[in-house]
Amino acid sequence: MTEPGQRDDVARISKDTLAALTDVASVARARLAENRSSGADSFASINTFTSGGALKSLGDIDDTRTRSLVSLAQEPAIARIVVKLEDEETATYYICRNTAESFGKTTFRLAGRNTPVGRLASLDVGDDFELRLPKGEVTVTVLEKGILHPRSEGALWDSYNSVLSTEAYGPITVPSMRKLLIEPGQAPLTKEDLLAHILAEAQQADNIIEGIRRTVITKMGLRDQPILDRYQDEIFRLPLQKQLLIIGPPGTGKTTTLIRRLGQKLDVAYLEDDEKRVAAAAEAESGLPHKDSWLMFTPTDLLKQYLKEAFAREGIAAPDQKISTWDRYRLELARNHFRILKSSSGGGAYVQQRDTKILLPETINGQTDWFLDFDEWQLAEFWSDLAAAAETLKKSKRADVARIGNEAEALLGRLRQLTTSSALLELVRFVGAVQGPLSTLRTESDERIRHHINFRLNHDRGLLTDFARFLDTLAPEEDPEEGDGEDDEDVTPSQTPVAKALAAFTSNIRSQAVAAASGRTAPRGGRAARISTWIGDRTMERTELRQLGDSLQLQTALRRFTNPIRRYVNGLPARYRRFRRARLTEARWYDAAVMSAADAHPLEIDLMLAGTLHVLAEIVTEPALRRLPDSGALEPVRQYRRLVRNQIMVDEATDFSPLQLRSMAALSNPTIRSFFACGDFNQRITQWGSRSNDDISWAAPGINVRPIEVTYRHSRQLSHLASEIVRLCSGQTVHVTLPKDVNSDGIDPVLAKNVVGHAAIADWLAARLVEVEGLTSPLPSVAVLVNNEQDVGPMAEALRRRVEAHNMNVVPCYEGQFAGQNNDIRVFDVQHIKGLEFEAVFFVGVDDLAEQQPDLFDKYLYVGTTRAATYLGLTCHRAALPEKLEPVEPLFKEMFIV
Numbered sequence: 051m052t053e054p055g056q057r058d059d060v061a062r063i064s065k066d067t068l069a070a071l072t073d074v075a076s077v078a079r080a081r082l083a084e085n086r087s088s089g090a091d092s093f094a095s096i097n098t099f100t101s102g103g104a105l106k107s108l109g110d111i112d113d114t115r116t117r118s119l120v121s122l123a124q125e126p127a128i129a130r131i132v133v134k135l136e137d138e139e140t141a142t143y144y145i146c147r148n149t150a151e152s153f154g155k156t157t158f159r160l161a162g163r164n165t166p167v168g169r170l171a172s173l174d175v176g177d178d179f180e181l182r183l184p185k186g187e188v189t190v191t192v193l194e195k196g197i198l199h200p201r202s203e204g205a206l207w208d209s210y211n212s213v214l215s216t217e218a219y220g221p222i223t224v225p226s227m228r229k230l231l232i233e234p235g236q237a238p239l240t241k242e243d244l245l246a247h248i249l250a251e252a253q254q255a256d257n258i259i260e261g262i263r264r265t266v267i268t269k270m271g272l273r274d275q276p277i278l279d280r281y282q283d284e285i286f287r288l289p290l291q292k293q294l295l296i297i298g299p300p301g302t303g304k305t306t307t308l309i310r311r312l313g314q315k316l317d318v319a320y321l322e323d324d325e326k327r328v329a330a331a332a333e334a335e336s337g338l339p340h341k342d343s344w345l346m347f348t349p350t351d352l353l354k355q356y357l358k359e360a361f362a363r364e365g366i367a368a369p370d371q372k373i374s375t376w377d378r379y380r381l382e383l384a385r386n387h388f389r390i391l392k393s394s395s396g397g398g399a400y401v402q403q404r405d406t407k408i409l410l411p412e413t414i415n416g417q418t419d420w421f422l423d424f425d426e427w428q429l430a431e432f433w434s435d436l437a438a439a440a441e442t443l444k445k446s447k448r449a450d451v452a453r454i455g456n457e458a459e460a461l462l463g464r465l466r467q468l469t470t471s472s473a474l475l476e477l478v479r480f481v482g483a484v485q486g487p488l489s490t491l492r493t494e495s496d497e498r499i500r501h502h503i504n505f506r507l508n509h510d511r512g513l514l515t516d517f518a519r520f521l522d523t524l525a526p527e528e529d530p531e532e533g534d535g536e537d538d539e540d541v542t543p544s545q546t547p548v549a550k551a552l553a554a555f556t557s558n559i560r561s562q563a564v565a566a567a568s569g570r571t572a573p574r575g576g577r578a579a580r581i582s583t584w585i586g587d588r589t590m591e592r593t594e595l596r597q598l599g600d601s602l603q604l605q606t607a608l609r610r611f612t613n614p615i616r617r618y619v620n621g622l623p624a625r626y627r628r629f630r631r632a633r634l635t636e637a638r639w640y641d642a643a644v645m646s647a648a649d650a651h652p653l654e655i656d657l658m659l660a661g662t663l664h665v666l667a668e669i670v671t672e673p674a675l676r677r678l679p680d681s682g683a684l685e686p687v688r689q690y691r692r693l694v695r696n697q698i699m700v701d702e703a704t705d706f707s708p709l710q711l712r713s714m715a716a717l718s719n720p721t722i723r724s725f726f727a728c729g730d731f732n733q734r735i736t737q738w739g740s741r742s743n744d745d746i747s748w749a750a751p752g753i754n755v756r757p758i759e760v761t762y763r764h765s766r767q768l769s770h771l772a773s774e775i776v777r778l779c780s781g782q783t784v785h786v787t788l789p790k791d792v793n794s795d796g797i798d799p800v801l802a803k804n805v806v807g808h809a810a811i812a813d814w815l816a817a818r819l820v821e822v823e824g825l826t827s828p829l830p831s832v833a834v835l836v837n838n839e840q841d842v843g844p845m846a847e848a849l850r851r852r853v854e855a856h857n858m859n860v861v862p863c864y865e866g867q868f869a870g871q872n873n874d875i876r877v878f879d880v881q882h883i884k885g886l887e888f889e890a891v892f893f894v895g896v897d898d899l900a901e902q903q904p905d906l907f908d909k910y911l912y913v914g915t916t917r918a919a920t921y922l923g924l925t926c927h928r929a930a931l932p933e934k935l936e937p938v939e940p941l942f943k944e945m946f947i948v
């Protein structure tokens with residue numbers, strides 16, 4: 051029951067609000083019309099936007115002003131805040147979703163929610179706030195707060211389910227401000243209209259509801275939550291140059307906060323001066339506008355689809371190209387940017403093998419140790435290779451080369467004290483010293499070989515054509531088993547048969563020369579040996595071969611110093627292969643059953659990427675880099691700079707391994723270091739995922755961890771059940787609270803035991819769905835979760851046949867595809883539903899899952915059950931829940947009852 055004084059006050063606020071909504075919308079419409087007639091507006095169909103329902107397309111309007119006007123015409127404000135200024139005066143702020151317009155003299159001020167003043171909407175009554183005014187900063191206190199959901203019918207504006215609080219009352223929910231303002235009849239009562247009066251009074255009572263109502267999820271997609279709580283608000287406003295992990299239980303708004311942040315930080319208008327400066331510098335360097343310079347990683351494609359509308363609501367254009375799963379991005383990086391995976395045009399030496407058993411289970415669980423072991427090994431290998439090259443040079447009879455050898459040795463000694471990145475940059479400074487002698491030696495040896503081939507051609511003009519014919523009879527060249535994986539010179543492949551023959555002839559003479567100089571015998575068998583036999587006495591004289599070989603060996607040693615960064619990066623996969631071979635013999639990290647040296651498990655590719663990207667990221671932050679002149683030796687750094695983005699976001703971060711996260715962190719522009727991730731360790735449903743804050747800090751050193759605890763998704767009953775599952779399965783306590791002033795009472799979850807087969811499960815589900823519709827009509831969003839992909843189709847079909855009579859539709863979402871319409875009942879394999887939410891969730895055959903996935907069962911169960919906001923149903927094949935969970939059985943009922 052509300053006091054009459056309160057009702058008057060609510061009426062005052064409602065009147066004020068509706069007047070402001072009307073004002074803002076009409077001015078916005080008038081300005082849009084003006085824009086249009088003056089030809090200033092490039093957007094053709096404003097009417098479709100102002101007619102409502104098209105807010106999601108706002109991101110498609112290029113012109114900022116038009117976008118803001120369209121937004122204001124559709125939704126003039128989303129909050130009303132009254133503050134007390136220092137001089138006891140008050141000011142009323144209306145907060146709008148996008149950019150505010152200046153309205154001349156009004157009784158209120160309009161501010162965009164992404165501006166600093168927008169924070170007012172997240173504060174509570176009584177909170178203080180430092181307001182930046184033209185005259186300086188003033189401290190204001192929030193006196194009244196209203197969260198609005200405006201809608202218009204023609205020119206008449208209303209705000210639905212507005213949540214109001216003042217110093218005297220609240221929060222209260224006003225279902226309709228316009229209805230509230232219709233005064234009940236004032237005429238004296240007669241016997242006849244007593245009933246009418248009672249009805250009117252009852253209706254008036256419904257016009258104000260104590261507390262906040264939970265809203266029903268009606269469709270699949272992240273809900274619109276334009277105003278966050280004060281804690282979430284503080285997080286998303288943190289400076290651009292920040293590395294943060296938001297960690298918290300399901301439904302606490304982690305993803306919501308992440309997307310809000312992106313929306314705010316992509317618009318340079320909302321950036322502080324120093325943020326603007328770094329964004330502009332990054333843009334100048336990469337040519338990529340700040341608003342497009344971001345990447346977000348999600349664990350599944352389904353989550354990406356699910357978030358699409360949320361991005362559109364933030365006005366973020368073309369999010370599709372910038373949200374990726376790691377599986378997809380790993381392929382892109384390893385195949386097209388780094389020479390790790392083979393591609394049709396060459397590339398690296400590995401073929402990704404998802405299903406081969408290469409890694410031991412302890413390797414997957416201890417990836418950071420595995421990485422450190424590899425890194426130490428490969429660094430030693432890299433430096434000892436250089437030391438060996440210096441040794442070769444030192445021994446040269448050529449004084450200039452020997453001098454370089456001595457200098458290189460001294461340099462390498464000094465570099466041992468430095469980090470890899472600064473050592474590599476020091477090596478870049480040394481490049482100039484080796485280039486002269488290298489080029490002299492190369493010219494000499496090229497000339498020697500040319501001369502020899504010319505000599506041979508003079509004797510036999512058909513030499514190369516005969517040789518080409520012979521080459522055709524040979525099996526294609528196998529990939530070199532070993533090698534450092536880099537070409538120092540980019541050799542363009544020969545096109546014509548004769549050119550190919552010349553290249554093969556030259557290459558074979560070179561190999562023979564090196565073998566002669568080093569005293570090694572040429573390998574028997576294989577393609578090279580067959581070519582040598584064909585060449586026979588058409589080769590060079592022994593002494594000449596040896597001299598050529600000496601020179602070639604010196605060139606190889608000099609080349610070790612010509613492109614240090616590229617050698618480090620491109621040689622890393624080959625060093626990895628040698629590391630794997632070494633550790634395999636020790637039965638460490640690897641399974642003895644590795645089939646082929648070319649096979650690489652995706653997690654091994656992650657290891658190579660993490661090693662590569664991390665060093666490049668460090669190089670970019672080295673002050674010494676700025677002092678180096680631009681040169682070819684810095685090309686890998688330039689390529690890396692084209693890869694990085696101003697902001698990197700990771701949703702469900704715990705599903706990614708520490709190595710994957712390390713690569714993602716290294717993809718955030720090192721001069722900005724904007725890396726925002728969110729997740730929940732209890733929801734990790736991958737074997738390789740990150741297990742602790744330590745894993746994340748290892749991946750992104752210096753990252754801040756912010757816990758977040760208020761769960762907005764679940765009813766009290768489901769929140770309690772979720773915490774119990776974690777407590778029983780892992781012994782941990784989940785720190786979670788329900789939102790203040792919200793009636794979170796829901797409905798007990800339901801459990802069916804001894805239900806076997808799709809038909810029996812479908813019968814039970816159909817009965818529960820009818821109950822759900824009886825309690826929440828129309829049918830809200832519903833998901834049925836099964837344990838594997840094979841069950842998706844049959845389960846959907848069995849259920850479809852049973853619910854047809856109730857005009858419900860069931861859609862199978864194969865391979866986690868986004869399918870179906872708003873209130874279709876969707877059937878998913880549980881592994882795809884990370885991050886989603888539904889009003890009702892049915893998880894079938896949970897005891898079978900416990901058998902199929904003993905290690906991850908509790909995580910899957912937790913993730914599956916926490917997708918439900920209000921209705922949750924589980925079925926078991928057997929007569930009881932899996933043993934660990936038996937204590938929660940009393941929390942379940944047999945059917946949904948209020």
Ligand SMILES: Nc1ncnc2c1ncn2[C@@H]1O[C@H](COP(=O)(O)OP(=O)(O)OP(=O)(O)O)[C@@H](O)[C@H]1O
Nearest residue numbers: 273275278279300301302303304305306762763885
């Ligand atoms: N401040 C808030 N007030 C009211 N509802 C909120 C608030 N923040 C988030 N929500 C709602 O809570 C629900 C869960 O949000 P979200 O999916 O972002 O949570 P999450 O922490 O990422 O969950 P999960 O761990 O399951 O992925 C959404 O419906 C969202 O709209």
